[in-house]
Amino acid sequence: MSQEPEASASDVTVPDALAPKDQSRARIDVSAVAAMAPQRVETSTVFECADVDVYYTDFRALRDVTLDVNSHEVTALIGPSGCGKTTFLRCFNRMNDLIEGARVEGTINYHGVDLYQDEVDPVEVRRRVGMVFQKPNPFPKSIYDNVAYGPRLAGVKRSEIDDVVEGSLTRAALWDEVKDRLKMSAYGLSGGQQQRLCIARAIAVQPDVVLMDEPCSALDPIATGRIEELIAELKTDYTIIIVTHNMQQAARISDMTAFFSVQANEMGQRTGELVEYAPTSLIFTNPDDPRTEAYITGRVG
Amino acid sequence: MSLTQDRPELTAADLQTSRSRRARSHTVRWLFMGAAAVTVLVSALIIWTVASEAWTYISQVELDKLTDIGWFPRRGLFDLSTLLVNTLQISVIAMLVAVPSGFGAAIYLSEYAHPRVRKVMKPTLELLASVPSVVLGVFAISFITPSILTNFFDDINYFNKLAAGIAVGLLVIPLIASIAEDSLRAVPLALREASAGLGARKVTTSIRVVLPAALSGLMAATIVGFSRAIGETMVVTIASGGGDTSLFNLSILESGGTLTSAMAALGLGTDQVAGNNLAFQSLYFLGALLFAITLVLNMLGDVIVRRLRNRY
Numbered sequence: 110m111s112q113e114p115e116a117s118a119s120d121v122t123v124p125d126a127l128a129p130k131d132q133s134r135a136r137i138d139v140s141a142v143a144a145m146a147p148q149r150v151e152t153s154t155v156f157e158c159a160d161v162d163v164y165y166t167d168f169r170a171l172r173d174v175t176l177d178v179n180s181h182e183v184t185a186l187i188g189p190s191g192c193g194k195t196t197f198l199r200c201f202n203r204m205n206d207l208i209e210g211a212r213v214e215g216t217i218n219y220h221g222v223d224l225y226q227d228e229v230d231p232v233e234v235r236r237r238v239g240m241v242f243q244k245p246n247p248f249p250k251s252i253y254d255n256v257a258y259g260p261r262l263a264g265v266k267r268s269e270i271d272d273v274v275e276g277s278l279t280r281a282a283l284w285d286e287v288k289d290r291l292k293m294s295a296y297g298l299s300g301g302q303q304q305r306l307c308i309a310r311a312i313a314v315q316p317d318v319v320l321m322d323e324p325c326s327a328l329d330p331i332a333t334g335r336i337e338e339l340i341a342e343l344k345t346d347y348t349i350i351i352v353t354h355n356m357q358q359a360a361r362i363s364d365m366t367a368f369f370s371v372q373a374n375e376m377g378q379r380t381g382e383l384v385e386y387a388p389t390s391l392i393f394t395n396p397d398d399p400r401t402e403a404y405i406t407g408r409v410g
Numbered sequence: 411m412s413l414t415q416d417r418p419e420l421t422a423a424d425l426q427t428s429r430s431r432r433a434r435s436h437t438v439r440w441l442f443m444g445a446a447a448v449t450v451l452v453s454a455l456i457i458w459t460v461a462s463e464a465w466t467y468i469s470q471v472e473l474d475k476l477t478d479i480g481w482f483p484r485r486g487l488f489d490l491s492t493l494l495v496n497t498l499q500i501s502v503i504a505m506l507v508a509v510p511s512g513f514g515a516a517i518y519l520s521e522y523a524h525p526r527v528r529k530v531m532k533p534t535l536e537l538l539a540s541v542p543s544v545v546l547g548v549f550a551i552s553f554i555t556p557s558i559l560t561n562f563f564d565d566i567n568y569f570n571k572l573a574a575g576i577a578v579g580l581l582v583i584p585l586i587a588s589i590a591e592d593s594l595r596a597v598p599l600a601l602r603e604a605s606a607g608l609g610a611r612k613v614t615t616s617i618r619v620v621l622p623a624a625l626s627g628l629m630a631a632t633i634v635g636f637s638r639a640i641g642e643t644m645v646v647t648i649a650s651g652g653g654d655t656s657l658f659n660l661s662i663l664e665s666g667g668t669l670t671s672a673m674a675a676l677g678l679g680t681d682q683v684a685g686n687n688l689a690f691q692s693l694y695f696l697g698a699l700l701f702a703i704t705l706v707l708n709m710l711g712d713v714i715v716r717r718l719r720n721r722y
């Protein structure tokens with residue numbers, strides 16, 4: 110694991126000057142948390158989400174999500190299946206644009222810039238906000254070409270790509286396993302290796318944020334453990350937002366946790382909503398909302 | 411508990427089929443096998459006839475007649491290179507027309523078109539594949555040559571290989587587009603998302619991820635298209651002329667017969683064929699040659715596809 114003292118959620122610091130104005134809606138008591146915090150790297154806000162609604166054509170999948178994501182922290186999104194975690198995660202890099210009929214309302218500010226204004230180019234957003242998907246999805250190319258794909262797009266010089274590839278694979282704890290077969294197909298790797306390759310591929314473009322959608326759901330406990338270590342490691346350089354179904358995993362790796370739930374309306378439409386957003390240690394020890402408690406205890410039990 | 415106790419004891423007869431049912435299923439089996447055997451038999455018969463007649467031809471013809479000034483079967487001049495070169499030229503022109511536009515259409519349909527547009531366009535495309543080739547042949551001599559090509563080439567022959575190649579290309583576009591589109595659509599969405607997630611634009615994703623991932627399908631589309639172009643008869647017979655007699659000529663602006671149009675011309679005029687006994691046999695020889703070329707092409711395609719697949 111990482112060298113630093115247990116990075117528990119209690120040391121979240123949101124300096125008053127940078128503290129988002131509307132923190133109350135996200136149910137974080139900023140001053141209380143800040144008071145407990147030891148001296149640490151300053152955290153600032155990367156994303157500010159206000160009243161985010163997501164529609165698939167006429168179906169409202171998610172409503173009124175308001176929360177802030179801090180930089181250099183791991184933010185976990187948890188909740189029952191179908192509550193809109195993936196949907197919400199894909200808002201941060203405008204991946205929902207790829208889905209016919211998907212529509213995002215409300216505002217998501219990224220470093221103060223409204224992500225969904227007309228002038229924003231989703232391609233530029235995605236160069237800064239990378240993504241690791243639930244199922245490992247390497248390209249049918251060599252291991253090397255998989256990692257080099259992003260840097261080549263970004264125009265990194267040929268002479269530097271070797272270094273970028275090695276650095277990213279090392280970072281993703283995969284270098285030693287693949288350094289002798291970089292030119293071989295990525296499909297020859299195991300599932301866990303493929304997922305680490307996808308992580309290496311995502312960090313090769315040196316993004317600001319890495320989004321992870323249940324990155325361990327297809328993996329065995331050993332591979333999962335490696336990826337969790339990796340996430341803790343990556344936190345020093347990147348902001349990470351991760352969807353997970355595994356409560357222990359959320360508790361182990363995240364600083365902040367957002368719990369989503371889903372409720373059917375009169376017409377039987379199941380719209381997801383944010384129930385509670387708080388430092389992970391609080392969510393797991395002293396949740397505010399009975400629904401959170403029911404969910405967490407039901408799963409952890 | 412009581413339920414199981416009440417159940418009557420199982421006897422062997424319960425699980426056995428009746429004799430008549432078994433007999434019936436045997437009959438059905440033989441019927442299907444017969445149908446399969448007929449197709450195999452017919453194919454074997456065709457190959458046998460073609461091969462044996464081709465052998466008669468090759469063993470009787472004076473070999474220096476096979477490399478002469480052109481294809482004049484009634485005069486006993488059977489220069490095969492004339493027909494082969496013409497066939498190749500026309501097929502290559504056809505592929506130059508059909509591959510870019512077929513792939514382009516496939517990429518548009520699979521990557522860009524709105525689902526509603528695709529729903530209309532795909533069947534339309536497949537409908538286009540069923541345009542009778544004679545129509546395209548007439549189109550070549552009534553439009554492609556007089557209205558387009560004459561503007562660019564002053565001394566173009568009214569019947570020429572270029573127009574024939576273009577028309578064959580038009581004929582093959584839907585075939586290539588349809589196979590290519592299927593193979594592009596088979597590329598998992600997850601790969602497109604991975605590419606988009608790394609900051610690739612749609613064009614980049616299409617070219618760098620989707621096309622390579624669909625390579626074996628695209629190869630297949632090209633080979634099927636090429637085989638179809640080589641085998642196309644009617645368009646070439648009408649548009650390029652020279653089926654009955656043709657002088658060796660490398661210019662695509664001139665007329666020239668192909669393997670297929672030479673066969674058609676020979677097969678049509680029995681009285682012409684009667685003038686020289688070997689002319690009739692040469693027809694079979696051409697057939698065997700055509701068959702061999704398509705076979706080799708298909709096997710080559712198979713090897714390429716397999717090699718590409720093994721690489722990744």
Ligand SMILES: Nc1ncnc2c1ncn2[C@@H]1O[C@H](COP(=O)(O)OP(=O)(O)OP(=O)(O)O)[C@@H](O)[C@H]1O
Pocket residue numbers: 165168170189190191192193194195196197208379381
């Ligand atoms: N492309 C889509 N088109 C239409 N509806 C969708 C689409 N993707 C998701 N939905 C709907 O949106 C809702 C939220 O889905 P989402 O995938 O975000 O849930 P999730 O919380 O990630 O669930 P899981 O834990 O099972 O992955 C679901 O009701 C789902 O059916």
Ligand SMILES: [Mg+2]
Pocket residue numbers: 194195196322352
């Ligand atoms: Mg999901």
